[in-house]
Amino acid sequence: MANTHMAAEAVKAATGSVLIALAVILAAAYIFATLARRIRQPAVIGEIIAGLALGPSLLGLLPGNPTEALFPAHILPYLNVLSQLGLVLFMFGVGYQLDISHLRGVGRQVTAVSLSSVVLPFALGMGLAVLLFPSLDTPGMKVHDLLSFSLFLGVAMSITAFPVLARIITERGMHRNRLGTMSLACAAVQDLLAWCVLAVIVATVNASGGWPLARMAIEAAAFALGLNYVVRPALTWLFAPERRWAGAPVIHATLVIGLLLCAWGTEEIGLHAVFGAFAFGAAVPRRQIDATAPEVPERIEQSSLLLLPTFFTVTGLSVNLAGLGTEGLVMVLAVVTVACVGKFAGAAGAARLTGATGRDSVVLGILLNTRGLTELVILNVGLSLGVLDSRLFTAMVVMAVITTVMTGPLLQHVYPRAAQLPSVKHGENGSRSTSAALSLEKGTHERA
Incomplete structure (x- = not known):
């Protein structure tokens, strides 16, 4: 009884805190x-x-x-x-809102831009890892393998903050047009x-042999x-009108x-829970829900917006800008430079080579250089694995913030709201309206 009473008091104290x-x-958010x-x-x-x-x-x-x-x-x-719950709720909304029907005719560009804007920053990140490795606080790290560290830094440089990018695109009204x-x-x-x-890296660090990778x-x-x-x-049968x-x-x-x-399922597989939530959102039949209860997905997404600030605070508790020092500032400069050059050059260059207009290529480069939420998730995984030390973790978080802050002003300069593409509207038969004539596909096939 005494132990039960003490446990109850501990839970009560934790609840209040x-x-x-x-x-x-x-309030701060x-x-x-x-x-x-x-x-x-x-x-x-x-x-x-x-x-x-708050950290x-x-x-x-x-x-x-x-x-x-x-x-x-x-x-x-x-x-x-609570922070993980906020992530999976929000990622469901992102998957639900993603309308791949707008991508007809630009699959080649998506593939080229995606691969190029992963390969280039990944390669540059691995090169930077070789330069930074001697200056790391290796006694405070669990993993002292240069290859694991290089692969992880390459992944961290290659990421785009999918949820944050979705919020930026939605707030600017770009989520219904082809470019967004x-x-x-x-x-x-x-x-x-x-x-x-990253899953390969995690499996390599935490497991031995090839079977865990094959099973995953x-x-x-x-x-x-x-x-x-x-x-x-x-779900299509269940949600029929x-x-x-x-x-x-x-x-x-x-x-x-x-x-x-689904979030639990991907977490058990070894991937992050957010991918299960996103995949479920993308698999949900939108037409049936929009016809029956269109307010439900909005309610779920609004719930996530109350919990995401918790994730940012949990991350902020591991960041200490005051402890960077001169060498840490050099790390920040190097990380930001490599991140921006790799992402922008990879995305914009591939888009231009596959037929996109100059402005659309630049816009893609700016948008895909956005980091933030997903980057913070990746960095927290690296910190928990012991692949990063606290100083490089802080430098990478600063990079995530800077590259995300850059997106708005650069996008407004290159692609002001007045020039944004009209929303693509669909009739009952699913065909696009004439407003789609100003889509990226037109810029691709009718370039001067």
């Missing part, structure tokens, strides 16, 4: 997001900076270390769970490739086939249960 921490996180909008930055930039500001980089520098008081060690596991959809498709392909390579590939293939040939037809009993409550419960199970 978590509630206070969440209140502070959400709201304030910084509002400030970000006023300087024409996406709200997510403010939320990321708010998370960093040792700013709040922790004040007398009494308020960061440690607000976020004691015993509540961090609870905050981690193509950017999301390229980012999805890139992130999938990067996560596959088999399970991932089975998961994808099951979604496409079992889950999607079942003639099923009067399948109203909003049934659809809401089914979608939430499905995305959580």
Whole structure:
């Protein structure tokens, strides 16, 4: 009985601390997001900076270390769970909104841009790893293998922040036009490739032999086939408009249960949970849901927006800008330069070579250089694996913020809102309206 009473008191104390921490996180995220909008930055930039500001980089520098008081060690596991829940809910919304029908006729470009904007930054990242490896704090790392470190840094340079990019594109009204959809498709392909390579690195670090890798590939293939040939037809039947009993409550419960199970499934396979949620969102039959309960996916996505700031704060607790020093600043400069050159040159160059207009190529380069949320996920994986030391982790987080902050001003200069492509509208037969004449496909096939 005494142990039960002590456990109950501990849970009560943790609950109170978590509630206070969440209140502070959400208040800071709201304030910084509002400030970000006023300087024409996406709200997510403010939320990321708010998370960093609540950590040792700013709040922790004040007398009494308020960061440690607000976020004691015993509540961090609870905050981690909430942050992961926010990620999977948001990634479901991203997958649900991705309309691949706009990509007809530009598959070659998607493939070329995706591969080029992964291979080039990956190669540059591996080269930078060779230069940085001697200066790392190897005693504080679990992995002291140059190859593992080089592969990981290559992956970290290759990533595009798919969720953050989706929010930027949505806030700018680009999510319904060909260029915005193509950017999301390229980012999805890139992130999938990067996560596959990361899975290989994780398996190499944590397991021995080739069987774990083979098993992961088999399970991932089975998961994808099951979604496409079992889950999607079942949901299409269940959500059909003639099923009067399948109203909003049934659809809401089914979608939430499905995305959580799929997120768990990919986590068990060895991939990140966000890919399961995204894949489930992409597999959901949109036509049936839009006809029956279009408000349900919006509710799910809105729930995620309340939890994502928790993830940014959890990451910010591991970042200490004050501890960078001169050598750390050099790391930041090197990392930012390699990241921008590799991503922009890879994406814009491939788009131009495959027939995109000059402006569209530049826009793709700018958009795919966006990092942030997915980059932070990758970096947290590297930190937990012991592939990164704390100083390089901080430098990489700074790079993620800088490359994301750059996107808005550069995009506004090259592709102002007044010049953005009109939304592609579909009639009942699924055909595109005449507004699609200004799509990327026109720029590809009717160049002067």
